[in-house]
Amino acid sequence: MSETLKKSNSRSLWQDAWKRLFKNKASVISLIYIVGIILVAIFADVIAPFSYETQSPQDRLLFPNTTYLMGTDILGRDLFSRVIYGTRMSMSVGIIIAFCSLIVGTIYGSLSGYVGGRLDNILMRIVDILYTFPSLLLIILIRVIFGPGLFGIFFALTIVEWVSVSRIVRGQILQVKEMAYVEAARAVGVRHQTIIARHILPNILGPIIVTLTFEIPAAILSESFLSFIGLGLQPPFSSWGSLANDGFQAFKSYPYLIFFPGMAIFLTVLAFNLLGDGLRDALDPKLKNT
Amino acid sequence: MLLFILKRLFISIPVIFILATLTFCIMRVTPGGPFDKDKAIPPEIKANIEAKYHLDKPTFINTPAFYKKKWIHVLTETQYFYYMKGLAQGDLGPSYKYLGRSVTDIILDSLPVSVELGFYAALILAAYKHNTWIDNAAMFTAISGITLPSFLVAALLIYIFSIKMAWLPAGLWDGGWEYKILPTIALGLRPVAIIARLMRTSMLDVIKADYVRTARAKGLNEVWVILKHVVKNSLIPVITISGPLLAGIITGSFVIEHVFAIPGIAKHFILAVTNRDYTLIMGVTLVYAVLLIIANILVDVFYALVDPRIKLS
Numbered sequence: 182m183s184e185t186l187k188k189s190n191s192r193s194l195w196q197d198a199w200k201r202l203f204k205n206k207a208s209v210i211s212l213i214y215i216v217g218i219i220l221v222a223i224f225a226d227v228i229a230p231f232s233y234e235t236q237s238p239q240d241r242l243l244f245p246n247t248t249y250l251m252g253t254d255i256l257g258r259d260l261f262s263r264v265i266y267g268t269r270m271s272m273s274v275g276i277i278i279a280f281c282s283l284i285v286g287t288i289y290g291s292l293s294g295y296v297g298g299r300l301d302n303i304l305m306r307i308v309d310i311l312y313t314f315p316s317l318l319l320i321i322l323i324r325v326i327f328g329p330g331l332f333g334i335f336f337a338l339t340i341v342e343w344v345s346v347s348r349i350v351r352g353q354i355l356q357v358k359e360m361a362y363v364e365a366a367r368a369v370g371v372r373h374q375t376i377i378a379r380h381i382l383p384n385i386l387g388p389i390i391v392t393l394t395f396e397i398p399a400a401i402l403s404e405s406f407l408s409f410i411g412l413g414l415q416p417p418f419s420s421w422g423s424l425a426n427d428g429f430q431a432f433k434s435y436p437y438l439i440f441f442p443g444m445a446i447f448l449t450v451l452a453f454n455l456l457g458d459g460l461r462d463a464l465d466p467k468l469k470n471t
Numbered sequence: 472m473l474l475f476i477l478k479r480l481f482i483s484i485p486v487i488f489i490l491a492t493l494t495f496c497i498m499r500v501t502p503g504g505p506f507d508k509d510k511a512i513p514p515e516i517k518a519n520i521e522a523k524y525h526l527d528k529p530t531f532i533n534t535p536a537f538y539k540k541k542w543i544h545v546l547t548e549t550q551y552f553y554y555m556k557g558l559a560q561g562d563l564g565p566s567y568k569y570l571g572r573s574v575t576d577i578i579l580d581s582l583p584v585s586v587e588l589g590f591y592a593a594l595i596l597a598a599y600k601h602n603t604w605i606d607n608a609a610m611f612t613a614i615s616g617i618t619l620p621s622f623l624v625a626a627l628l629i630y631i632f633s634i635k636m637a638w639l640p641a642g643l644w645d646g647g648w649e650y651k652i653l654p655t656i657a658l659g660l661r662p663v664a665i666i667a668r669l670m671r672t673s674m675l676d677v678i679k680a681d682y683v684r685t686a687r688a689k690g691l692n693e694v695w696v697i698l699k700h701v702v703k704n705s706l707i708p709v710i711t712i713s714g715p716l717l718a719g720i721i722t723g724s725f726v727i728e729h730v731f732a733i734p735g736i737a738k739h740f741i742l743a744v745t746n747r748d749y750t751l752i753m754g755v756t757l758v759y760a761v762l763l764i765i766a767n768i769l770v771d772v773f774y775a776l777v778d779p780r781i782k783l784s
Binding site: 322433443451 | 620622629630729741744
């Protein structure tokens with residue numbers, strides 16, 4: 182008897198969340214799209230019909246056709262293949278930067294929220310200043326120091342993105358910190374690191390995952406803006422943003438050159454945002470009802 | 472109120488000072504100087520140019536002066552001191568690249584254009600938010616507006632309205648109103664979309680509040696209920712986010728000015744970065760910082776006007 186009762190009640194928070202997420206059509210479609218785009222990024226070499234740098238001078242500036250699905254650019258390179266390879270670049274920029282800012286932001290935010298007091302005040306003032314500073318200006322300044330290159334982009338974007346993560350983590354920690362189980366852990370003499378790692382972080386994992394899904398598109402967008410004004414990735418690397426920039430030079434006569442990379446950015450950012458909305462509702466159903 | 476504004480302005484002075492110092496440091500640790508690319512310059516002339524702009528002086532501490540026991544010169548005969556002295560007098564220094572033009576000149580030339588663009592964008596922002604809370608279709612537009620990169624919006628607008636329809640010019644900023652429409656929409660769409668979405672959630676919250684039910688129960692006219700009780704109270708979260716949004720409009724103008732070839736401040740900044748035009752970079756950064764500080768003060772003041780519970784202090 183008690184055995185069956187236990188079984189029927191054994192759905193965890195995460196199983197519940199999955200169930201709720203799968204009821205949300207927009208989120209499911211977004212999730213499928215995102216998994217698809219990650220596979221495209223991984224298997225870019227297999228999928229792309231041409232190399233991203235093969236130039237065929239006789240096929241310059243062709244509109245989309247059966248050979249060149251998205252047309253060719255001014256040097257006769259296949260735009261479809263370039264967008265596929267751009268996926269790899271844009272997605273890895275997005276994911277790496279999101280994870281870096283997640284780590285930095287979580288450590289900073291936990292420190293600030295958990296220790297509290299004067300340290301919290303100082304740390305949060307720094308965050309406030311960074312938050313109101315125009316991010317693109319900051320990114321460009323940092324790019325100047327590191328010069329062109331991948332590292333500069335990762336560093337600059339992480340500096341900008343971690344700020345919002347740290348705010349969210351701090352807010353969550355302030356709430357959880359006052360819970361009875363944290364007090365109990367403290368009362369039996371658990372060390373601070375263990376309290377944060379074992380008792381607090383697992384309980385704010387939900388909001389952190391939601392933040393992550395919103396950070397990835399933000400990073401992709403920032404990178405594309407940077408590349409678009411020519412301060413992002415430099416050749417031979419190309420991302421959706423730099424493809425859009427290339428396309429922009431001639432888009433008045435050949436609009437497909439900017440349309441396809443632009444759509445790739447738009448759809449991916451949209452999918453991540455919808456998935457993030459769905460995850461938030463799924464992990465915290467109270468939020469939706471109010 | 473006036474006292475509050477003055478106080479806030481006074482507090483911002485050290486912030487600007489720290490920012491100026493920071494930018495100064497960043498620029499100086501960067502490899503490459505403003506005259507490095509011009510290889511043709513003979514060393515004597517280069518030395519002369521550098522002397523003119525005080526670039527021959529040490530950055531922060533003048534050690535030769537220290538050995539000569541000229542104590543004051545240790546700190547004053549430095550690049551940092553000369554820059555700060557000029558700054559205190561409101562002089563942002565000469566541009567290293569646009570010879571003969573001061574940074575203040577260049578910024579004053581281009582800033583009004585950028586501010587004007589941002590101002591128009593802020594105007595549609597204010598006009599849009601009224602009827603959005605009912606309309607579901609508006610929400611789809613809003614989500615697209617948030618996720619569409621603004622350069623794509625700009626390209627689409629140019630393609631439809633300048634190339635296909637030939638109604639509006641595709642770029643430049645020649646004074647006529649027709650030049651302002653497309654850049655304004657492209658820049659304003661994202662903040663409008665964010666505000667529309669936030670306003671909607673906020674209004675849906677407020678509409679269920681007890682005081683709204685009370686207002687209806689005592690027979691107030693529906694328009695009055697919405698305007699006085701719902702809109703005013705739902706504005707609070709919107710105002711909170713308008714600070715970062717203003718910052719977004721300011722930096723967003725970088726991309727839009729690039730797309731529409733508008734001679735605004737962004738163009739100079741990008742050029743200055745690639746040219747290592749130290750003074751121009753710092754000038755632009757500082758001007759933006761001041762703009763943002765003013766914008767944030769305005770946001771706080773507006774906050775207090777809408778919500779009397781918040782005291783300015």
